[in-house]
Amino acid sequence: MTGVRLGADIGGTFTDIALDCRGQLYSTKVLTSYAAPEQAILDGIAVVLRDAGITPAELEIVIHGTTLATNALIERRGARTALITTEGFRDVIEMRTESRFEQYDLNLQLPTPLVPREDRFTVKGRIGAQGQELQPLDEAALEEIADHIAAEGFGAVAIGFIHSYMNPAHEQRAREIIAAKVGVPISISSEVSPQMREFERFNTVCANAYVRPQMADYLARLQVRLKEMGATCPVFMIHSGGGLISVETAAEFPVRLVESGPAGGAIFAADVAQRFGLDRVVSYDMGGTTAKICLIEDYQPRTARTFEVARTYRFCKGSGMPISIPVIEMIEIGAGGGSIAWVDAMGRIQTGPESAGSEPGPACYQRGGERPAITDADLILGKLDPENFAGGAIRLSVDNARGAVLREVGERLGLDAEPAAFGICEVVDENMANAARVHAVENGKNISDNIMIAFGGAAPLHAARLCEKLGIDRCLIPPGAGVGSAIGFLRAPFGYEALASKVVRLSEFDADVFNELVDGLKTTAEGFVRAGTQGAILREITAFMRYVGQGWEIPVTLPDRAFTAGDVAMLQGSFRDNYARFFGRAIDGLDGLEIEIVTLSVKAQDERTAPERLAITTGTTLADAPASRPVFDPARGETLPTAIVDRADMAHGTRVSGPAVIVERETATVVTSPFDVVMQADGTLMMIRKETAA
């Protein structure tokens, strides 16, 4: 790249800044400031600009992603929001799915709704399942609600009506009436999340309204401060689907910023995959509290239409709140370096989701942590050098780690510290492997067909063992992995996914209506992309289809052209092929078993020139290891003398045979005995499974 581009990722602990200055990369990490999040960005920018020797005016684009919206939802620090909804459905966001996400815990507590019952107002007016009006909107009642909202000092308004994804007229009219009397931002569900299923859609529009005033203020402040420092370039936001949107759009639909940091990580991995020409990749990002796994096919991370944030109960599915927006699909489990290990009633080792965080941190940090974390187990097994952790910034205490592991795990199972630490690592690695396998299966894929790309502070310590468990033969650890999301932002396309739920049976397929629908989505999606680019735009059209009567839809990619009545056979055939790929066999021999389209999606993004392709180096020269220390090898089940090599000392093509540990400032790459590791041209490390004896 020739330009000067800056990426800024505000995370829970650190704000990461990455600067691409005419092809040269600079990065830094600054502590996140909750009181004034933009300050950390400005501080970080100052550092990288100084390092690069350029002025703020030379910046050509700033790309920003932030966890602030997510945190506001988790910590419930949003605006007081009023929800206006269909009469008879006041409690949709409180009744949820009417189920308990944990079957045996009689003291279970469900998450509190974002908008309490007294702030939810209902109004007559009903749209039917086919989009027809069953009952006119009670406009007089809306006038009264508007007066009340104006008088009560609400900070935001959400409007969610039944079946508005089929016909938004009532929601739009209600917005007009409220806006005439109320000066706060109004979000309507048919714009924020036009998908079927009222609980998910209503919750999503409430979440959008809830974080909107705060995010709009923050984004405005950030732009002012950037201008004051002399950065006059445009600012774009990364959204949960992994594309860029304008600040104005982000301020209107801030719920789309949720999970933007992890999305950046997935784009980072997708970019590495493209550089090396790897069409099937699984990205593995392990930080302090969680591990995230994402499938990347043909350099594109997979996307989903709904996800769950703010889980309140041991990361348990169902214990958070659903958000229905396009999102890069990844699986996240409570497995990070700080995850606490413990023993359950059956004498089984368990890890996480509770995390020691940065305070007090793992026992080995010597900051008062008493309970063993994954990092403690890694230290005991020799994967980390106690004298040289984080470039020597933190001295790790092996004694503290051993004490904690023995106390909480070893003594309960009659194990010494090393086998107990091995057990902890095996359990956390197995949990991640299981999550990865299930995620692949959910998408109709086989995990062992992929190459892994590992980043995040803790991932290089566990990646080799994870590959052993998953039958994966190659794993890349790119440079800059500590600020992967911010680098990913620099690579993100201007992209937007527009979605609409419309149930269309193939037997009733009307090409004109269908084309009109697709064209509408194209216009919407391209409108957002045009805010950032004048160049060519790539489109991807996907129909989510199922047999009539099923509830789960599978994605089917459609050709980008006008459809005709003759396309029904093509749609049928594509669906059946995809179905067989997911579930083994299509269903045959059922007369009149119909197929339907439930949701349509159009993804648009600007066309990018592909990055320069790098050839993979397998290396031949085995380097002599200057140093060695004993490290436990899980494949062999014993402690082996292990080469210790500084990453900076490895030249392009250098190959080191496992067992080895490649050390660097932020982390260490553990190469287990079944693997070798080779330095690539761009500083990426690649682990390669040793040839099995012929």
Add this chain to the structure above:
Amino acid sequence: MTPTPQDATREIRMQVMWNRLISVVEEQALTLLRTAFSTSVREAGDLSAGVFDPQGRMLAQAVTGTPGHVNTMAEAVLHFIAEIGRDRMLPGDTYVTNDPWKGTGHLHDITMVSPSFLGDRLVGFFACTAHVVDVGGRGFGADGKSVYEEGIQIPIMKFAEAGRVNHDLVQIIRANVREPNQVVGDFYSLAACNDVGHRRLIEMMQEIGLSSLDDLGEFIFSRTRAATLDRIAALPKGAWSNELLTDGYDQPVRLAATVEIADGAVNVDFTGSDPVSRWGINVPIIYTKAYACYALKCVVAPDIPNNWASLDLFTISSPVNILNAERPAPVSVRHVIGHLVPDLVLGALAKALPGKVLAEGSGALWNIHISARPQTGQDGRRAEMLMFNSGGMGARPGLDGLSATAFPSGVMTMPIEATEQTGPVVVWRKELRPDSAGDGEYRGGLGQVIEIEAAAGHQFEFSAMFDRIGHPPRGRNGGADGKPGSAMLDDGTVMRPKGWQQVPVGRRLVLNLPGGGGYGDPATRSAAARANDRIRGYITEDGK
């Protein structure tokens, strides 16, 4: 004390394999969720999936699933092994039944079992269960006088032999049910779900180099058994009894239970319960046991995994009665009485463990099966629809009850937007029912109100499967009873709690679901909690 390194490695390997096995059954269940046709499975999660050893002992189950299915399926596999016989089992086989006494208690649940072979060695079984939308007969409802009226019976037989589907069986089913494509589609989904489990298990065994699951099973069972025995040892010993009245079909039904806790065993006896009913509300004992065990586990060992060893220590006994109905008693809506078994058992346990057990709740799901069709002379659609709805849960010692939440069942409700896409009805209301919770230091959960009307040009009849209308959930430790439920039309016409009934054209069906009972003396409820109840509008009446 310190074991040899080999022991340590073995210990860790076993733990890791146990986790892997749980992951295998989760994948199995997920396949069923995603391919199923009936809304009860795909939207509500009314299913179960598990892996068994060659003797038919359950090793692990998917977390997804509802107790009535999981714990019955655990017993069902033994019947399959006995009736098919090891000699007739081939790789690629799938067996099926909907026998209420050998499966999960009524004909609507299809149970499939598949043997898992590694080479030619039988290493285990996969089983799964799901509720299908129709099995013919009178349809899902309490009106049958015997099981013969309730639908087609499929004795234990092969659905597929060596991978080839039994097309004769498929033809017979198609000819006997109202929604043949959906029902046969679900048969395929169930078979596919076991196939996925089998494939993953074999991959796991080949990868790890296992030739059997014997050692792993021994490890799982011994650990589980020891942990469960510890919990039972901590309980007081003795026998405690409880009784409960329910609405029944046309007259109240008395249920009785005695929980006896001895060294290393807990038994529940149902002597004293009313005789077998003439209507389809009877419960095969396999289903009674499932919910009795569930209640005991919730209190005694909630964190211990459900498998053969943890279930084995809980036993039940009963003479023939409504909770141990024998063939050919009608059993179609066995879940209504079955879902009240936990409140019955928990009431006895509350006497053994004062201060530890929640109040009674709505209990039985308020399921409604709707059969919609065009009005005479009009165009339109026919459709069979099933909705799951929940009233309030009882108050807990220290916590208010959960509002509109299923307990003991583990199912979810369906979005009304999905229901209205499925068939020609309009749901005009589905929201919390103020003033329905039982008062107490901790109040019960609120029930809900539902209003349903046929779409324009259509009419519908429905099968009522409601309870706690004449007999509200009782409070505990001085807590007040929850509000009873009611079923009526919008003109005030009272509907019966059970049985098929017609809703006249132009009328709406109005269901008021019961609230949960309160816990503890209402006089001790905090002023802050009461003020909050008023602000939220959970309580609107004066003087409360």
